[in-house]
Amino acid sequence: MRTLWDFHGGIHPDENKQQSVQQPLVQAPLPSKVILPLQQHIGAPAEPLVTVGDQVKTGQLIAKADGFISANIHASISGTVTAIGEHPIPHASGMNDLCITIESDGKDEWAMLEPVSDWQNAEVDTLLNAISKAGIVGMGGAGFPTAVKARTRERHAIDTLVINAAECEPYITADDMAMRTYPQQLVLGAQILCKLVDPSSCLIGIEDNKPEAIKVLQEATKGTHIDVVVIPTKYPSGGEKQLIKILTGREVPSGGLPADIGVVCQNVGTAIAIAKAVTLGEPLVSRITTLTGNAMTRRQNVEVRLGTPIRELLDYAGFNASLASRLIMGGPMMGFTLTGDQLPVVKTTNCLLAPTHQEFPDPEPENPCIRCGMCEQACPAELLPQQLHWFAKAEEFEKAQLFNLFDCIECGACAYVCPSSIPLVQYYRFAKTEIRKEQEEAKKAERAKIRFEQRQARLEREEAEKIAARNARMAAAAAKSPASSTTAATPSPAPAANGLDEAAAKKLKIQRAAASVALKKAEKALAEATDDNRSKLEADLKAAQDKVASIDAQLGGGSPASPAPAAAQATNPNGLDEAALKKLKIQRAAASVALKKAEKALEEASDEDKSKLEADLKVAQDKVADIEKQLGIASAPSATTAAPPQAAPAAANEAQEKALKQAKIAVAASKAAIKKAEKALVHAQRDNDPDEVAAKEAAIVTAKANAVKAEEKLKALEESAKSASAASPTQAAPAADSADQEKALKQAKIAAAASKAAIKKAEKELTAAQDSGDAGQIAACEAKLTTAKEKAQQAADNLTALQNAASQPKAEATAASSGDDAVADQEKALKQAKIAAAASKAAIKKAEKELTAAQDSGDAEQIAACEAKLSTVKEKAQQAADKLAALQNSSAEAPKAESQPAAADNAAEAQEKALKQAKIIAAATKTALKKAEKALAEAEASGDAQAISDQQVVVERCKNKFADAEQKLAQLTGTEVC
Amino acid sequence: MAFIRVSSPHLHRPLSTSKVMQTVILATLPGLAALTWLFGWGSIINVLIASVSGLLFEALILKMRGRNPLPALKDNSALLTCVLLGIALPPLAPWWLVVTGTFVAIVIAKQLYGGLGNNPFNPAMVAYALLLISFPVEMTQWVTPAALLDSSVSLTQSLSAVFGGAVNAPDAFTMATPLDGFKHKGALMADEYWVQNGFQPEKVWEAWATASIAFMLGGLYLLWKRIFTWHTPVAMLGTLFVLSLLFYGTDASNYASPMVHLLSGATMFGAFFIATDPVTAATSNKGKIWFGIGIGVLVYVIRTWGNYPDAVAFSVLLMNFAAPFIDYYTQPRSFGHNKARKGIKNEK
Numbered sequence A: 001m002r003t004l005w006d007f008h009g010g011i012h013p014d015e016n017k018q019q020s021v022q023q024p025l026v027q028a029p030l031p032s033k034v035i036l037p038l039q040q041h042i043g044a045p046a047e048p049l050v051t052v053g054d055q056v057k058t059g060q061l062i063a064k065a066d067g068f069i070s071a072n073i074h075a076s077i078s079g080t081v082t083a084i085g086e087h088p089i090p091h092a093s094g095m096n097d098l099c100i101t102i103e104s105d106g107k108d109e110w111a112m113l114e115p116v117s118d119w120q121n122a123e124v125d126t127l128l129n130a131i132s133k134a135g136i137v138g139m140g141g142a143g144f145p146t147a148v149k150a151r152t153r154e155r156h157a158i159d160t161l162v163i164n165a166a167e168c169e170p171y172i173t174a175d176d177m178a179m180r181t182y183p184q185q186l187v188l189g190a191q192i193l194c195k196l197v198d199p200s201s202c203l204i205g206i207e208d209n210k211p212e213a214i215k216v217l218q219e220a221t222k223g224t225h226i227d228v229v230v231i232p233t234k235y236p237s238g239g240e241k242q243l244i245k246i247l248t249g250r251e252v253p254s255g256g257l258p259a260d261i262g263v264v265c266q267n268v269g270t271a272i273a274i275a276k277a278v279t280l281g282e283p284l285v286s287r288i289t290t291l292t293g294n295a296m297t298r299r300q301n302v303e304v305r306l307g308t309p310i311r312e313l314l315d316y317a318g319f320n321a322s323l324a325s326r327l328i329m330g331g332p333m334m335g336f337t338l339t340g341d342q343l344p345v346v347k348t349t350n351c352l353l354a355p356t357h358q359e360f361p362d363p364e365p366e367n368p369c370i371r372c373g374m375c376e377q378a379c380p381a382e383l384l385p386q387q388l389h390w391f392a393k394a395e396e397f398e399k400a401q402l403f404n405l406f407d408c409i410e411c412g413a414c415a416y417v418c419p420s421s422i423p424l425v426q427y428y429r430f431a432k433t434e435i436r437k438e439q440e441e442a443k444k445a446e447r448a449k450i451r452f453e454q455r456q457a458r459l460e461r462e463e464a465e466k467i468a469a470r471n472a473r474m475a476a477a478a479a480k481s482p483a484s485s486t487t488a489a490t491p492s493p494a495p496a497a498n499g500l501d502e503a504a505a506k507k508l509k510i511q512r513a514a515a516s517v518a519l520k521k522a523e524k525a526l527a528e529a530t531d532d533n534r535s536k537l538e539a540d541l542k543a544a545q546d547k548v549a550s551i552d553a554q555l556g557g558g559s560p561a562s563p564a565p566a567a568a569q570a571t572n573p574n575g576l577d578e579a580a581l582k583k584l585k586i587q588r589a590a591a592s593v594a595l596k597k598a599e600k601a602l603e604e605a606s607d608e609d610k611s612k613l614e615a616d617l618k619v620a621q622d623k624v625a626d627i628e629k630q631l632g633i634a635s636a637p638s639a640t641t642a643a644p645p646q647a648a649p650a651a652a653n654e655a656q657e658k659a660l661k662q663a664k665i666a667v668a669a670s671k672a673a674i675k676k677a678e679k680a681l682v683h684a685q686r687d688n689d690p691d692e693v694a695a696k697e698a699a700i701v702t703a704k705a706n707a708v709k710a711e712e713k714l715k716a717l718e719e720s721a722k723s724a725s726a727a728s729p730t731q732a733a734p735a736a737d738s739a740d741q742e743k744a745l746k747q748a749k750i751a752a753a754a755s756k757a758a759i760k761k762a763e764k765e766l767t768a769a770q771d772s773g774d775a776g777q778i779a780a781c782e783a784k785l786t787t788a789k790e791k792a793q794q795a796a797d798n799l800t801a802l803q804n805a806a807s808q809p810k811a812e813a814t815a816a817s818s819g820d821d822a823v824a825d826q827e828k829a830l831k832q833a834k835i836a837a838a839a840s841k842a843a844i845k846k847a848e849k850e851l852t853a854a855q856d857s858g859d860a861e862q863i864a865a866c867e868a869k870l871s872t873v874k875e876k877a878q879q880a881a882d883k884l885a886a887l888q889n890s891s892a893e894a895p896k897a898e899s900q901p902a903a904a905d906n907a908a909e910a911q912e913k914a915l916k917q918a919k920i921i922a923a924a925t926k927t928a929l930k931k932a933e934k935a936l937a938e939a940e941a942s943g944d945a946q947a948i949s950d951q952q953v954v955v956e957r958c959k960n961k962f963a964d965a966e967q968k969l970a971q972l973t974g975t976e977v978c
Numbered sequence B: 001m002a003f004i005r006v007s008s009p010h011l012h013r014p015l016s017t018s019k020v021m022q023t024v025i026l027a028t029l030p031g032l033a034a035l036t037w038l039f040g041w042g043s044i045i046n047v048l049i050a051s052v053s054g055l056l057f058e059a060l061i062l063k064m065r066g067r068n069p070l071p072a073l074k075d076n077s078a079l080l081t082c083v084l085l086g087i088a089l090p091p092l093a094p095w096w097l098v099v100t101g102t103f104v105a106i107v108i109a110k111q112l113y114g115g116l117g118n119n120p121f122n123p124a125m126v127a128y129a130l131l132l133i134s135f136p137v138e139m140t141q142w143v144t145p146a147a148l149l150d151s152s153v154s155l156t157q158s159l160s161a162v163f164g165g166a167v168n169a170p171d172a173f174t175m176a177t178p179l180d181g182f183k184h185k186g187a188l189m190a191d192e193y194w195v196q197n198g199f200q201p202e203k204v205w206e207a208w209a210t211a212s213i214a215f216m217l218g219g220l221y222l223l224w225k226r227i228f229t230w231h232t233p234v235a236m237l238g239t240l241f242v243l244s245l246l247f248y249g250t251d252a253s254n255y256a257s258p259m260v261h262l263l264s265g266a267t268m269f270g271a272f273f274i275a276t277d278p279v280t281a282a283t284s285n286k287g288k289i290w291f292g293i294g295i296g297v298l299v300y301v302i303r304t305w306g307n308y309p310d311a312v313a314f315s316v317l318l319m320n321f322a323a324p325f326i327d328y329y330t331q332p333r334s335f336g337h338n339k340a341r342k343g344i345k346n347e348k
């Protein structure tokens, strides 16, 4: 005697099985037509292979399994396909589904059947094929494709095969009669299953209320290793989990499969169908169904063709509709009521029950729960049904889940015993449906959110790019005009441009760091999280990622290099600096890490959440691609200024630096010139040659004036650069602005102080000259003073302007206004340049005048000296002007391409590089798209709605990416053509 | 042709709430009969007054709540509450005491909390406790066992006592309950106390023990009928037994014996008819055990060191308080789970 275990709870309703076992099992009359739903199983519906009008034979494949978990459908009679379309199907919710209708020709001609010869020596795959070809599904209730279940050995070690012959539901005797009628086939089926699953023991679990079947089976299993295990009658011992517990003492873990504990369980009907499929090649075209209930006169088991309209069966059974209280498909405990009789018999129809009102009176009105705990005593899943009922009623679904609602097998034991007649199972179904709906909706919302945020980020980026491009155009236009003035150089205050960039970059960095921390936190939480709250955490993670992405986008958008590199990169010299580039690299590294992590997670993940993780992975990959693209764009322009091949320093920044360097050299040179001139002046003074002195002084003054102007120009340039760069990071502007303004203010103050000192010095010199009585010297000194005063005035103006700007509310420093500021700055620079040009012209005129005076005096030597001086001055002025022009050109970039072939070459090279990159990106995104589309097709094939929608999102994203890449490529190609 | 749609299961055990209540009421009959036999008509009169007034109250309050009173009256829950209260009150208690009690039980403790199934406290015990606090004298006057009287109290005597308007039942018929007496025995030894009071201890014990055993029989019938499970009564009685044995063993002259605790006062009645009220008890089997243990401990503690001679009402009410808490921490291990979940938080 085997050890048997018991499961908690269970009930003993009246069996009512005798009515239907009085008559032997017979064939039901051939139906006049059959209606075959394409989905009679769990998984994807089958795909029709026939069209309306086709002649089919019994056993012919008319719809083939579509995907891994699906099952073939065969014609169950010979005849003509008359319809393929929606038809009501037997389902608890009374829904419609696609069905193939075949009108019988009454001949029942069979198609050629292909049995597996010598199955004992056949390959496992051959047997599995035969089973899946026959369209066999679990016939106990759920209808899980049998071949898939038999394949579990590939993934699990199975030690026990259980044939479920318990048939615990009252009234149903289909398995009982099947065992009595086909014991050999059952044993054969079990043996075939043993070959497939290779268990160490095979048990037939049968309730002790079927003595005939037990006897017959014991006979049939003699000499085999199959054990017939008789178990006590108790509902629901036929539940898969309960039967396994009874026979093995093992519990299928919550949410798990029998295979997880080394057990495979198959139903009696299924085993018989397997035997038929393998030894006869007969597909699943009929099944044994119990017709019972006192509203029928002929209560018995019949072998009925699948798809038979129940109307015909009921007619056969002598069904009296006026007596029936309801019509049930399945047993009284778990069956569902049918609303009409046009529904077909399907693969899982084990019973048609038509009870009278005496048998099944209408349900009692529901009374309040008295917490009697009887439901709990009866629940085989060891749940607290009354608590679940409370939670379901109050729609506290979270708590219901906490109380293991999803472990409820809907056996109905609780509702059976409930003295208050509470339809408990109905409450649980409602709660489960609601929870599933909620989860579906949450997933949908999550996907929508991701889409929305991605779109938002893209729009922001585009907007920022537009603004930056506009600013750049304005700056270019403004910088072009002052290009023709005399330039000299004097020392300038420390350039502020770098500081400025740093401030902006710092801000972005801080933002990014914060976002990264949030991201990391979310990732960590996710790693530690359980399945339950994983989805929520994933939403958090997504949000964090999006935040990082949006900052990245800002960073990308803030660097004007990204939109149209050729046009905009150098017009905004500060636009893209080293810091930004570095950041991009860091981002790429971070994204790569995230990508790797996602890949690893994917590897470790179970099949179930694989699709979700794959979507995540795709996102990460996209992000990396995105950043790399940005990085590519950022590095590309660095070549335009003939910079070293390393992509590190941004082109514009380098141009700026170069210009500054040049200006500094010019300043140093002019300083040297001034010194030289002063020396010459001292010499002349020593020589006591008034004319010589005057000429020298004039030269000095001119040089100094020019130097001052050059310095101003330089400053203006710096300011314009500053304001432009301040304008570009549209979002990060306020803080950076204020920092810039402070710095500029300081500079302006220094400039003001310096010019004041210059004025004082000039005044001193003037006094000295007046004392000496030298008219020329006086004039020279007066000119100097005037220049100094002008400069001071300018510095003061500058200071005021800056102070005004600083006192403005920071909030006003929006993209638009900072763009305006840039224009204003450019205008100021222009004004200053004009003034400088005028001053230098005046100096030249003065020198010319002196020359004329010398010519008038007839002093040849003096004339020569003055001419030399004049030419020097002119030369210098020209030099400075050239330098200034060069500076302006370098900042304007556009004219540079024409004037500097080398630079143009470099630009072309950069363009090429960018193009190449763009092409690579386009190709990569195309590949990704293709892959995604393929995955989608696969998902569609599998019929998993979840996977399909996931893949659709991915495809959509890939498409966007691809379009972006192509657009970029087109843009680049366009510029190249230009 | 169309049929009705009904959710499964389609079968239902022929046991309704009203049947359950009816069975419990039936099961009180042996106890009630014993009380009547031993202490006269008082208890039956109590039960009748309580039932009539209680059903009236129930119908009235349901009307006021805008509900149809018929189904609720038919579920027998109010009747059961009234029967239990009637048994718990001292025989020959004045009628207004009983009516006040049913009012409190039905209107306040049951319906104002939302009716059947929603009341956190056992209605009969709420009423009993309230009466005990408000009318301590009436509530502690128990009828002298008939066996100790020359002639038992007649029906007319009983009725006149109940409806006579007298503040106290005639002194001749009443005495303190054994537990009450024991409480006030002072420095006397247990047996000395009874002898000194002029009664034969055996007779007193006999009366109380008989009534207790009668109630226990009713309870066993319910157990057999699977109206409730053994967990609560066994846990409560077991705890009481162990505790009293422990103290009795250390000092037999000062502490009442386990027999006194189990077979006098409301112990058996409480264990089988009060603590098993499903609405207000813990639900899971494990929870019921803790619930029963809690009652047992409280009963012993209050009887021995508290101010009240008996303590079933207070103990049950206190444990009613704790029932939801117990439920949260005694959830069964569900099928396929490694261990039971504790508390209300998700531990995963």
Ligand code: SF4
Binding pocket: A368, A369, A370, A371, A372, A373, A374, A375, A376, A385, A386, A389, A414, A417, A418, A419, A420, A421, A422, A424
């Ligand atoms: S059986 Fe019904 S009345 Fe009893 S506790 Fe369960 S749900 Fe409540």
Ligand code: SF4
Binding pocket: A378, A379, A380, A381, A382, A383, A385, A407, A408, A409, A410, A411, A412, A413, A414, A415, A424, A425, A428
């Ligand atoms: S239907 Fe669910 S809750 Fe009710 S007894 Fe069955 S498993 Fe338990």
